[in-house]
Amino acid sequence: MDNRAWDDRYADADLVWGAEPNRWVARETGPLPPGRALDLAAGEGRNALWLAGRGWRVTAVDFSSVGVERGRRLTAEAPAEVGGRVTWVCADVLAYEPERGAYELVLLSYLHLPAGERGPALRTAAGALAPGGSLLVVGHDTTNLTEGTGGPKDARVLFTPADVLADLAGAGLEAVRAERVLRPVPQPDGRTVDAVDALVLLRRPAG
Template sequence: MDQRDWDARYAAADLVWGAEPNRWVVRETAGLPPGRALDLAAGEGRNSIALAAAGWQVTAVDLSPVALDRGRRLAAAQPPGTAGRITWVHADATAYTPEPAGYDLVVLCFLHLPAADRRTVLDHAARALAPGGTLLVIGHDTSNLTEGVGGPQDPAVLFTPDDVLADLAGAGLETVRAERLRRPVAPGHARGQDQGGGPAAEAVDALVRLHRP
C-alpha cells in the first residue's frame, strides 16, 4: 500500500487500530525509565501517546498525513503535557534515517514489509539505538496465516522472531526476548488490536526485544 491507500484507509474509519496501546508494547516498556523514544510506522499514535503519557519524549513517524493529523488530535485530548512530548514526522519508514544513537527506545509495531525493506528499516532502527537502549519489534508471525486470525495474508510481508534476529545479526545487540505470542482478537479486528468484546479468536504475534549494551 502507498500513501494514498493508507490515507484512504485512515479517512474511512474513526480509529483503524483502536485507541488503546498494543498490549505487548505496554508490557515490554513498563519497567523502562522514560527517555527518548522512536515509534516507526506510528499510525494514529496509540503507542506514541501512551509512551508520552508515561513521560517519554517521542518521535512518531508515519507515511500517512491523515493518520498523523488524527494522532495530533488524540494527543491534544490527553492530560496536559502529553501532546508536547510528541514530535510527529511524515516520512516513509523505509527511507527515514533517524538520528544515530539518539533513542533509548525504538518501537516497530506491526510494520509489515517485504524482507529487503524490513532489513533496511531494522538496520536504521538498530543504528538509532543509544547505548543501554531497547529495540522492540512486534508483528504478525508467519504462522498467523495458518494458526491465527487477521493481519496481512501475504506471507512475503510476515516474519518470525528468527527472521528478525537474522536481519539484525552483527548489529551488536543482545537478545532479551524472542518469542511467539497468542493474542485474543475480537471479530473483525486485525493489526495489533486486542479483544474488544464478543467471541474472540487468537492472532499469533512475533515479538523480539533487544538491548544495546
C-alpha cells in the first residue's frame, strides 16, 4: 500500500486508530524510564503522544502527509508540556535515516511490509538504538489470518516473532520477549474476538 492510499484512509475518518495507545505499547514501555523515542510509522500519533505524556521526547515518522498533518494538529492541541516533546517527520521508513545510536526506545507498531523490505527497516531501527535502549515491534501475526480477526489479508506482509528475530540476527540485540499475544477486538454484534499479534521486545546491551 502506498502513501496515497493511507492519505485517503486518514482523510476519511476522524481518528483511524483512536486516541488511546496500543495496549502492547503501553504494557511494554510503561515501566521504562523516559528518554528519546523514535516512533516509526507513527500514523496519527496515538503512541507518540502517549509516550510524550510520560516524559519521552519523541520523533514521530510517517509517510502519509495527511496522517502527519493530523498528528501535528493533535500535538498542537495537547498540553504544552506534552506537545513540546513531539517532533513530526513526513518520510517513508524505507528511506528515512534516523540518527544512529541516539534513542532509548524505537517503536514499530503495525508496520506491515513484504519480508524483503521488513528486514532492512528493522535493521535501520536497530541501528538507531542507544546502548541500553529497547526496540519494540508489534504487528498482526501470520496466524491471525486463520486464527484471529482484522489486519491485512495478505500473508506476505504478516510476520511471526521468529521472523523478527531472524531479521535482526547479528544486530547485537538481546531478546527480552518474543511471543504471540491475543488482543480482544469488540465486534458490532457485541461479541469480542481475539486478534493474534506478534510482539518482540529487544534490548541493546548497555556496555
